Amino acid sequence: MLKNELTKLLNIEYPVVQAPMAGGITTSQLVSAVSNSGGLGMIGAGYMTPDALQEQIREIKQLTTKNFGINLFVPNKFHVTVDEVETAEKNLKPIRQALNLQEEHQVKIPEYRHHAETFNEMIKIVIEDKVKVCSFTFGLPSKEIISELKAHHIILLGTATTVREASEAEKSGMDAVIVQGSEAGGHRGNFISDHKESLIGLMSLIPQVSDHVRIPVIAAGGIMDGRGLMASLCLGARAVQMGTAFLTCTESGAHPLYKEAIMNADEEEMVLTNAFSGKWARGIKNRFIEEMQGKGEAFPQFPVQNALTQPIRKAATSQKNRDYMSLWSGQSPRLAKTQSAEDLIRSIVSEANKIHI
Amino acid sequence: MLKNELTKLLNIEYPVVQAPMAGGITTSQLVSAVSNSGGLGMIGAGYMTPDALQEQIREIKQLTTKNFGINLFVPNKFHVTVDEVETAEKNLKPIRQALNLQEEHQVKIPEYRHHAETFNEMIKIVIEDKVKVCSFTFGLPSKEIISELKAHHIILLGTATTVREASEAEKSGMDAVIVQGSEAGGHRGNFISDHKESLIGLMSLIPQVSDHVRIPVIAAGGIMDGRGLMASLCLGARAVQMGTAFLTCTESGAHPLYKEAIMNADEEEMVLTNAFSGKWARGIKNRFIEEMQGKGEAFPQFPVQNALTQPIRKAATSQKNRDYMSLWSGQSPRLAKTQSAEDLIRSIVSEANKIHI
Numbered sequence: 001m002l003k004n005e006l007t008k009l010l011n012i013e014y015p016v017v018q019a020p021m022a023g024g025i026t027t028s029q030l031v032s033a034v035s036n037s038g039g040l041g042m043i044g045a046g047y048m049t050p051d052a053l054q055e056q057i058r059e060i061k062q063l064t065t066k067n068f069g070i071n072l073f074v075p076n077k078f079h080v081t082v083d084e085v086e087t088a089e090k091n092l093k094p095i096r097q098a099l100n101l102q103e104e105h106q107v108k109i110p111e112y113r114h115h116a117e118t119f120n121e122m123i124k125i126v127i128e129d130k131v132k133v134c135s136f137t138f139g140l141p142s143k144e145i146i147s148e149l150k151a152h153h154i155i156l157l158g159t160a161t162t163v164r165e166a167s168e169a170e171k172s173g174m175d176a177v178i179v180q181g182s183e184a185g186g187h188r189g190n191f192i193s194d195h196k197e198s199l200i201g202l203m204s205l206i207p208q209v210s211d212h213v214r215i216p217v218i219a220a221g222g223i224m225d226g227r228g229l230m231a232s233l234c235l236g237a238r239a240v241q242m243g244t245a246f247l248t249c250t251e252s253g254a255h256p257l258y259k260e261a262i263m264n265a266d267e268e269e270m271v272l273t274n275a276f277s278g279k280w281a282r283g284i285k286n287r288f289i290e291e292m293q294g295k296g297e298a299f300p301q302f303p304v305q306n307a308l309t310q311p312i313r314k315a316a317t318s319q320k321n322r323d324y325m326s327l328w329s330g331q332s333p334r335l336a337k338t339q340s341a342e343d344l345i346r347s348i349v350s351e352a353n354k355i356h357i
Numbered sequence: 358m359l360k361n362e363l364t365k366l367l368n369i370e371y372p373v374v375q376a377p378m379a380g381g382i383t384t385s386q387l388v389s390a391v392s393n394s395g396g397l398g399m400i401g402a403g404y405m406t407p408d409a410l411q412e413q414i415r416e417i418k419q420l421t422t423k424n425f426g427i428n429l430f431v432p433n434k435f436h437v438t439v440d441e442v443e444t445a446e447k448n449l450k451p452i453r454q455a456l457n458l459q460e461e462h463q464v465k466i467p468e469y470r471h472h473a474e475t476f477n478e479m480i481k482i483v484i485e486d487k488v489k490v491c492s493f494t495f496g497l498p499s500k501e502i503i504s505e506l507k508a509h510h511i512i513l514l515g516t517a518t519t520v521r522e523a524s525e526a527e528k529s530g531m532d533a534v535i536v537q538g539s540e541a542g543g544h545r546g547n548f549i550s551d552h553k554e555s556l557i558g559l560m561s562l563i564p565q566v567s568d569h570v571r572i573p574v575i576a577a578g579g580i581m582d583g584r585g586l587m588a589s590l591c592l593g594a595r596a597v598q599m600g601t602a603f604l605t606c607t608e609s610g611a612h613p614l615y616k617e618a619i620m621n622a623d624e625e626e627m628v629l630t631n632a633f634s635g636k637w638a639r640g641i642k643n644r645f646i647e648e649m650q651g652k653g654e655a656f657p658q659f660p661v662q663n664a665l666t667q668p669i670r671k672a673a674t675s676q677k678n679r680d681y682m683s684l685w686s687g688q689s690p691r692l693a694k695t696q697s698a699e700d701l702i703r704s705i706v707s708e709a710n711k712i713h714i
Binding site for chain 2: 001163164182183193196197198199201202203204205207211219221222223224225227228230231232234236266267268271272330331332334355356
C-alpha cells in the first residue's frame with residue numbers, strides 16, 4: 001500500500017525521502033542509513049565545493065548499494081550595492097563584537113559567475129559519478145542542463161511552493177515535484193511566487209497541485225511520522241520529504257546544541273526570517289533573529305547576506321552559543337525524537353500501516 | 358469508518374461541521390441543509406443581534422429536527438484613542454469618497470460593555486432555545502458561563518490556533534477543540550498566542566494538538582473535500598470544519614460576486630490583512646487590502662476598525678464593487694465548487710470512502 005509509481009521510479013521501498021538539508025547535516029552515515037532502510041537518502045550539496053561533493057558521493061557508495069540523491073541550489077542572479085553591504089555590516093557589528101570576531105574576518109562578496117561555474121561543475125559530477133537522483137531548489141536549471149541530465153537517465157526533482165511553480169517544474173521536464181508547504185523548516189523554495197503569498201499550508205497545497213500536474217507530488221513541510229505520511233498520501237502526494245525528523249537522528253551532522261534546541265522547542269517558536277541569508281527561511285527564534293528584526297527586512301540578497309553572516313554562524317557554533325546559530329526547523333518540533341534513521345523509518349512505516357481510517 | 362466518539366457526541370452521521378461564517382452567509386437554508394445531510398450546520402452569530410439569532414434558531418427548527426449549533430465571538434476588552442480613530446478615518450476617507458459615501462455616515466464607536474451584554478443575552482438564548490452545540494471564537498467564556506451551559510447539557514467547542522490555546526480550551530471544560538490551521542479563511546482565532554507565531558499549518562498543528570489534549574480535535578483550514586477529511590483523520594482529528602467549501606454552496610447567503618471571486622481565485626491571492634477589522638484575517642487580495650497595506654499594520658483594535666469599515670463594506674456590496682468588499686477565503690479556492698450543501702457532503706463522503714491507502 002505504500003508502493004506506487006514514484007517508489008518504483010526512485011527504486012525505493014517506502015515513499016520517504018530524507019530532505020537534503022545543507023550545511024553539514026546530511027553526513028554519509030545519515031544518507032546511507034536512510035537508503036539502506038528503504039527510503040531515499042539525499043546529500044544537501046547547496047553549500048558544498050565540487051571536491052567535497054565528489055568525495056562524499058564516493059564515501060556513500062562504500063556504505064550503500066541503494067539509490068541516493070543530491071540537491072543543488074540553482075544559482076540566481078543577484079545585485080548588491082556597496083551601500084547595502086556597508087549597512088548590513090554595520091547591523092551585524094554588535095553581534096560580531098559579542099562573539100569576539102576580529103575585523104580582519106572580512107567577507108569576500110560572492111559573485112554570480114562563480115556560483116554558476118560551481119553549479120556546472122556539480123552537474124558534471126552528478127553525471128560522471130552516476131548519481132541516480134538530483135533535486136533542485138530556488139529555481140529550475142536551463143533546458144540544456146535538463147536535457148543532458150535526462151540523456152544520462154538521472155531522475156530530476158523540482159521544488160515548488162505554489163501551483164504555478166509546480167506547473168513550471170512539470171513543463172521543464174522534472175520527473176516529480178516536491179511541494180514545500182508553509183510548515184517547512186529552512187529556506188523557502190519559492191522562485192516565481194512572492195514570499196508571503198507562497199506560504200501555503202500542505203492541507204491546501206497538496207490537493208491543488210495534484211489536480212494541476214501529472215507528475216508525482218512529494219510533500220514536504222512539518223511531516224514527522226506515519227500520520228503525516230498517510231495524510232499526505234490521502235491528499236494526493238506519492239511520497240513525503242522529511243527534514244526536521246531526520247535532523248535530530250543520531251547519524252545527522254547537526255550540532256548537538258541544534259538538535260537539543262529542536263527537542264526542546266514548540267511550534268510557536270518557529271519563525272520566518274531573512275536576516276541570516278537574504279532569503280526567507282523558518283527556524284527557531286533566537287537572539288540573532290530578535291535583534292535583526294528591528295532592522296527591517298531589507299537585507300542584501302542571497303547569497304550575499306549569507307556570506308556576511310557566515311563567520312557569525314561559524315563562531316557561534318564553535319563557541320556553543322545558540323543565540324547566533326541558524327536553527328532551521330519545521331513547525332512540528334514537538335514530534336521530534338532522538339533515534340537512528342533506521343528506527344525513524346521503521347516507526348513511520350509501522351505507524352502508517354496501523355492507520356485504518 | 359467515519360463514525361467516532363465525536364460524531365456520537367454531536368449526534369451526526371458524518372464528521373463534517375459547517376464553519377459558522379459570520380455576516381449573513383449561514384442562512385437557515387444552509388444550516389438546515391447541512392444538518393439534514395448528516396453534517397453539523399452552524400449559525401455564525403458573531404455579528405448578529407439577539408433578536409435576529411432567536412428568529413433564526415426558530416426558523417431552522419422548522420427546517421430540520423437534526424442537531425445544529427451556533428458560534429459566538431467572545432468579547433475582548435479593547436482600547437482606542439481619539440487619535441487612532443481619527444487616523445483610521447483619514448486613511449479610509451479616499452475609499453469612502455470612491456464609493457460616494459456621505460460624511461454623515463459617521464460610525465458609532467463600539468463599547469466593550471455593550472458587547473459583553475449582547476454576549477450574555479446570546480448565551481441566554483442558546484439555553485432557552487435549547488441549541489445543542491455552541492462554539493466560541495476569540496477566546497473562552499468565563500467559568501460561570503461554561504458551568505451554566507454545561508448544566509444545560511450544551512456541547513461546547515473552543516477554537517485554538519496553537520497547542521497552548523488548545524490546552525486552555527481543554528482546561529476550561531470545552532468538550533472538543535477546533536484547531537484552526539494557517540490555511541483557514543476569515544478571522545484568525547488566536548487569543549493567547551501571537552498572530553504571526555500562531556500561523557501553523559494543519560500538517561503540523563493537528564498531530565501536535567492531538568498528542569497534547571484528550572478532548573477530540575476538529576480540524577479547520579483549507580479542507581474542501583474527501584481528501585482533506587481523510588488526511589485530517591489520519592493526523593488525529595475526529596472531524597473537520599469547512600468554511601469556504603460551504604460558502605460557495607447554493608444555499609449560502611454570500612453575495613454572488615463573493616462566490617464568483619472565490620471560484621476564480623488561486624491560492625496565491627489569499628492574503629492576511631488586519632485592515633478590515635483590526636484583527637488578522639485571510640481573504641482574497643483586492644484593492645482595499647492593497648491600498649491599506651501602505652498604511653502599516655496599526656489599525657484600531659477589533660471591533661473598532663470593523664465598525665469603521667462597515668459602511669464601506671456595505672456600500673461596496675450594494676454597488677456590486679468587489680474592490681472594497683471583504684472576501685474571506687481559505688487557501689484552497691481552486692477546490693471550490695458551485696453545488697448544493699447536500700451534494701457537497703455526499704461527494705465528501707463518497708470520495709473519503711474511495712480512498713484506500
